[in-house]
Amino acid sequence: MNRGLLLVLSGPSGVGKGTVCSELRRKQDDLIYSVSATTRAPRQGEVDGVNYFFRSREQFQDMIARDALLEYAEYVGNYYGTPRDFVERTLDSGKDIILEIEVQGALKVKEKFPEGVFIFLVPPSLEELKERITGRGTEAADVIDNRMSVAVEEMNLIRYYDYAVVNDEIDAACHRIQCIITAERCRKDRFLAGLAAKKETSEKA
Numbered sequence: 091m092n093r094g095l096l097l098v099l100s101g102p103s104g105v106g107k108g109t110v111c112s113e114l115r116r117k118q119d120d121l122i123y124s125v126s127a128t129t130r131a132p133r134q135g136e137v138d139g140v141n142y143f144f145r146s147r148e149q150f151q152d153m154i155a156r157d158a159l160l161e162y163a164e165y166v167g168n169y170y171g172t173p174r175d176f177v178e179r180t181l182d183s184g185k186d187i188i189l190e191i192e193v194q195g196a197l198k199v200k201e202k203f204p205e206g207v208f209i210f211l212v213p214p215s216l217e218e219l220k221e222r223i224t225g226r227g228t229e230a231a232d233v234i235d236n237r238m239s240v241a242v243e244e245m246n247l248i249r250y251y252d253y254a255v256v257n258d259e260i261d262a263a264c265h266r267i268q269c270i271i272t273a274e275r276c277r278k279d280r281f282l283a284g285l286a287a288k289k290e291t292s293e294k295a
């Protein structure tokens with residue numbers, strides 16, 4: 091069985107990762123979506139096991155100690171991490187999986203899965219980014235300032251990614267990501283077909 095593709099969607103907080111990923115979820119049902127664990131409190135409407143696995147700091151530290159996380163990061167005072175088993179099992183079953191995570195965690199995933207496809211979502215401008223974070227209304231003013239200064243630093247990490255996708259409009263950004271997925275699937279198929287052809291030639295020789 092060929093392993094599935096590992097896709098990572100990252101970018102600064104407030105750029106629209108969650109929004110674009112939800113849209114992708116509606117449009118692309120042949121992708122598996124990884125659910126992260128976090129110590130942050132659930133926002134209104136968020137459901138444990140669907141949006142996140144909401145855990146205490148002790149529970150999260152226990153997951154770290156058991157090496158149950160593929161990566162984790164402390165972000166604006168809370169832990170966020172990707173449960174390892176689910177990702178490994180999905181890839182082993184040949185299915186493609188997408189992780190929607192912040193940039194530090196994405197780079198840690200890259201160390202472990204350099205063959206992954208790393209997509210950086212870019213805001214149309216920093217002004218628009220601040221408006222989106224403020225407009226969402228989930229953060230206090232000091233947290234917004236903190237997130238903005240983190241965001242400016244995070245933009246520098248774009249060079250480690252395979253693709254940059256501007257999130258000007260949700261539909262357009264989603265479409266660009268779908269094009270990347272199609273292209274990467276074709277590339278993988280061509281690569282595997284090439285390997286099979288080589289094997290056949292060497293077996294004949």
Ligand SMILES: Nc1nc2c(ncn2[C@@H]2O[C@H](COP(=O)(O)OP(=O)(O)O)[C@@H](O)[C@H]2O)c(=O)[nH]1
Pocket residue numbers: 101102103104107108126127130161162163165170171172173190191192193194195196
């Ligand atoms: N490293 C890492 N980051 C994550 C994970 N899950 C979510 N994040 C990121 O953590 C940041 C904060 O997430 P959240 O509190 O839900 O806020 P929001 O995404 O800005 O609405 C976002 O950039 C998420 O993409 C994870 O498993 N690992």
Ligand SMILES: Nc1ncnc2c1ncn2[C@@H]1O[C@H](COP(=O)(O)OP(=O)(O)O)[C@@H](O)[C@H]1O
Pocket residue numbers: 101102103104105106107108109110222223225226257258259260
């Ligand atoms: N293309 C877009 N145009 C306008 N607003 C957007 C766009 N994408 C996301 N948003 C809004 O920006 C805010 C932050 O989006 P969110 O998905 O929570 O970001 P992230 O997950 O990257 O932190 C939300 O209020 C969302 O509705």
